[in-house]
Amino acid sequence: MTEVHRLAEFVTRARFDQISDTALQQLKIRVLDTLGVAIGALDAPPLIAIRELIDDLGGTPSATLVGGGRTAPDRAAFYNGALSRYLDYMDSYIAPKETNHPSDNLGAVLASAESVGADGREFLTALAVAYQVHTRLSDVAPVRDKGFDHTTQGAYAAAAAAAKALGLDTEQVANAIAIAGTANNALRVTRTGNLSHWKGLAYPNTAKEGVFAALLAARGITGPEEVFEGNKGFKHTIAGEFEIDWSAEDLESVLRTIVKKHNAEIHSQSALDAALDIRAQDGFSVRAVDRVELKTFDVAYSIIGGGEEGGKHTIRTKEEADHSLPYMLAVALLDGRVTPDQYEPERIVADDVQDLLAKVHVQPDPELTARFPGLLPAELRVVLADGTVFTASRDDYEGFFTDPLDWTVAREKFDSLAAPFAPSELRDRIADTVADLENRRVADVTALLAEVGTTRTVAELTESAT
Known part of the structure; x- marks a missing residue:
């Protein structure tokens, strides 16, 4: 039996009653969170x-x-995946050498499940499969240091979850995974240097291809059965050797994922809390700041601090801003928050934030690096022009797996993002349906999502955006 067939057996064997009550609640929180982020991007x-x-x-x-x-x-x-990804405000999973966003799979699972009239239990099971496959491959087969994007492992997860949602048999699931995994090995240049729209569209593309691979497999199309272990397969060409005993896997990986508190790249969350701590200290004046110094772990430095993935002080677009620690720290100190408002074009190029981000210096620290990824340590030091020094440090934040998000806080975030596009009554109906999703049908959710933003036409959204 090939490795992709063993993975396919795990997928087809997965059942709703294997999901613990705690994991189920966190899955539903991820659904609500992801839908809120998607609704909030409708006018982008x-x-x-x-x-x-x-x-x-x-x-x-x-x-x-x-x-x-x-x-x-x-x-x-x-499209739905692009909505949920654009604001860069979704959940994350942090492995030692890889970071991804398992909620990126929601668009694929939702569309596949709805297309076959699935119920909420089938949808949630398929979503749990996506989380398990995505996180476990990231644990044992990281590809970032080899120049490939984290969407590479996602191709296997999206196809597996779409195939599960469509109700395919084991052979069809294996073919779907093999097709998607073979065809979607994306380059890390997506997230290095000057960032483009593709940063937020790379995984939606992977989700689309995962669904299409599952649809092909449903029609009898086959894929390379040795996609993992074969000659010039995934292990040989990209990942290197690894093992996962899929027969021993559960559906609990959602509990190891984290939700963003701030609308910012995931490795910045603790640092931004530290910035807000300093901002609240007596005597602090952002107008008097002379220098901002952040010590952080090496992954944060490499990706968003100006390390090997490119400088982070020339910031002109949203895509650059939400992946720049200097920008995010500066705007947090100035505005006291980091929300979608902080990525409006006029805010990004404003003199105050551009002047302050030039004063931000980020350095990796070996001791902090040793505590990652079990924690997200950050030590911040702000020096005023008169020599006064303010300091703050954080190891985690509300939404990290050490302090999981609860439904109340998730609902507050959902409301803050969805309010411009959905009245309170509609938001209540969406949230109540998600909360009871195991007893509802997928169509109950999608019917409500169709009502979002109906008071504003595409033409009106275009006019408001310009």
Whole structure:
């Protein structure tokens, strides 16, 4: 039996009653959180352009688009996934040498499940499969240091979860995973240097391809059965040797994922809490800041601090800003928060934040690096012009797995993001349906998502964005 067949057996064997009550609650929190982030991005210019493209392309109307309309499942997976990814405010999983966002799979699972009339239990089981496959491959087969993007492992997760949601048999699941895994080995240049829109669209593309691979497999199309261990397969060409005993895996990996408190790259969360701690200290004046010094762990420095993935002081776009520790620390000290408002074009180029980010210096620290990824340690030091020094340090934050998000806080975040596009009554109905999802049908959720933003047409959203 090949490795992809053993993985496929895990997928088809997965059952709703294997999910613990604690994991189930966190899965539903991830669904609510991801939907809120998606709704909050409805008026983003790139998403408006994508929606116009989806409308132009059409597609068999079997899956709902957030904001109304229907299309083919793979296109719905792309659009809804792009919505949930654009703000960069979704959940994360941190392995020692890889970071990913398992909620990126929601668009694929939602579209696939709806297209076959699945119920909430089937949907949640498929989503739990996505979390398990995505996190476990990231644990044992990191690819970032080899120049590949974290969407590479995601191709296996998206295809596995889409196939599960579609109700495919073991052989079909194996083919879906093999097709998607072989075809979607993305380059890390997506997240290095000057960042483009593709930073937020790379995984939606992977989700789309995972759904399409599952649809192909459902029609009898086969994929390389030795995608993992074969000659010039994933292990040989990219990941190196690794082992996962899929027969021993459970559906609890969601408990090891974390949710963002601040609208910022995940490795910055503790540092931003430290910035807000300093901002609240007596005598602090942001106008008098002379120098900001952050000590952090090496992964944060490499990705968002100016390390090997590129400088982080030339900031002109949202994509650059939400992956720049200097920008995020500066705007946190100035505004007292880091939300989607802090990524408006006029805020990014404003003189005060541009002047302050130039004063931010980030350095990796070996002792802090040794405590990662069990913690997200950050030590911040701010020096004023008169020599006064303010310090703060954090190891974690609310939403980290040491301090999991509860439903009340998740609902507050959902409301803050969805309020511009959904009245309180609609938000209540969405949240109540997600809370009871194991007793509902997927169509109950998607019908409510179709009502979001209906008071504003695409033309109006385009006008507001410009």
